[in-house]
Amino acid sequence: MADSKPFPALDGDPETAETLLRAVFGIVMDEAVRKGTSASEKVCEWKEPEELKQLLDLELRDQGESQEQILERCRAVIRYSVKTGHPRFFNQLFSGLDAHALAGRVITESLNTSQYTYEIAPVFVLMEEEVLKTLRALVGWRSGDGVFCPGGSISNMYAINLARYQRYPDCKQRGLWALPPLALFTSQECHYSIKKGAAFLGLGTDSVRVVKADERGKMVPKDLERQIKMAEAEGAVPFLVSATSGTTVLGAFDPLEAIADVCQRHGLWLHVDAAWGGSVLLSQTHRHLLDGIQRADSVAWNPHKLLAAGLQCSALLLRDTSNLLKHCHGSQASYLFQQDKFYDVALDTGDKVVQCGRRVDCLKLWLMWKAQGGQGLERRVNRAFALAQYLVEEVKKREGFELVMEPEFVNVCFWFVPPSLRGKQESPDYSQRLYKVAPVLKERMVKEGSMMIGYQPHGTRGNFFRMVVANPALTRTDMDFLLNELERLGQDL
Secondary structure, three states, X not given: OOOOOOOOOOOOOHHHHHHHHHHHHHHHHHHHHHHHHOOOOOOOOOOOHHHHHHHHOOOOOOOOOOHHHHHHHHXXXXXXXXXXXXXXXXXXXXXXOOHHHHHHHHHHHHHOOOXXXXXXXXXXXXXXXXXXXXXXXXXXXXXOEEEEEOOHHHHHHHHHHHHHHHHOOOHHHHHHHHOOOEEEEEEOOOOOHHHHHHHHOOOOHHHEEEEOEOOOOOEOHHHHHHHHHXXXXXXXXXXXXXXXXXXXXXXXXXXXXHHHHHHHHHOOEEEEEEOOOHHHHHOOOOHHHHOOHHHOOEEEEOOOOOOOOOOOOEEEEEOOOOOHHHHHHOOOOOOOOOOOOOXXXXXXXXXXXXXXXOOOOOHHHHHHHHHHHHHHHHHHHHHHHHHHHHHHHHHHHOOOEEEOOOOOOOEEEEEEOOHHHOOOOOOOOHHHHHOOHHHHHHHHHHHHOOXXXXXXXXXXXXXXXXXXXXOOOOOHHHHHHHHHHHHHHOOOO
């Protein structure tokens, strides 16, 4: 292949470009879509880093390559990548492949525009606002603001910055000099982005006061009250509480009504990190888990998770109607946001965000919603809950499986107890040996490519598996496969 004729430059040659793209789209359909979502194919083809570097031939050279080589490069990239749309990929809070969302992503990439002005993104400026309005309505707000962000971590960071700016608007110009010592509050089960955001924004991780969670992973409102009073006694100024709807490991939902009461008493901004659990708002059956969310000042919600809209699709929603986003982040760049344009300049939303260039993240969700309708997406959420409950019941029936706790969401956490440890719970080294099982099984399943499921320690508990039921294509057969495969992989342990 090294002697193949170099591929002619595509600049100014639309026919050659079309030939290449048709071939690439064919490879994508065959390898990433058809095979990548087939239970008869591997989830991944594991290679050690040095071997993978050689297989991919990553070096960038002065000379271009032939079309044959380029197409083989595309095949190799897909071949050695993890197939997150596979029905046996249970590893993250996102999985699955929705055809309509993928179509939206393809169109988005093809148009290659930036979501900052109406003049270059007229369709998507209007579309984004309509999608955000629909999400806000599900939260319970008739008005408000919002923006799509590059991930839930950034949405959470925006919320912290907005809450700080609302309390101390001088900080935009004067920086940290304008601020007293500040304190924000979140539970021990929060996403790590809260501490990262505090560090990035100059508040420091010490400004994050960690509130106790109960045995099910929910924030304890009484301890929140105690922490606020303690911070005030130490000379800090409380300004924000970040609650969680759908914690990363246990899938817990904080008691929002009680937390909102505390925030109201103390005049604090309430942010709800519903990146994982926000999509439950679509379900009339299960949305009670987020009772009180309408009292929040801001909400982070990632439709790329439970709704399978595709990475990335993360919305920050605000109850604010005072244009706080723009006041906080705007810089009025005259080369982008001219005030004498021939259309309503309020449509130029780019000054609301920290970014300049911003990718379009609304089309994939909009197109999927158009196809499925709200009712179809509700069925998707309800089905995930039902499959998670089926898995729980199967875990209870089988020897060698032990639930960490009864889930209230679609995170099913459990231990696999191998044959050599069954009936030996009283042994002094039982826990130590049990906690070593998950890493061994993870290595075996990945190297075989049969499935992927995450594990972690949590508090005083050692390593256990966290099964995430999110892929809309999952069936009971996939739940049975998971348990059977763990038994097979661990039969000699």
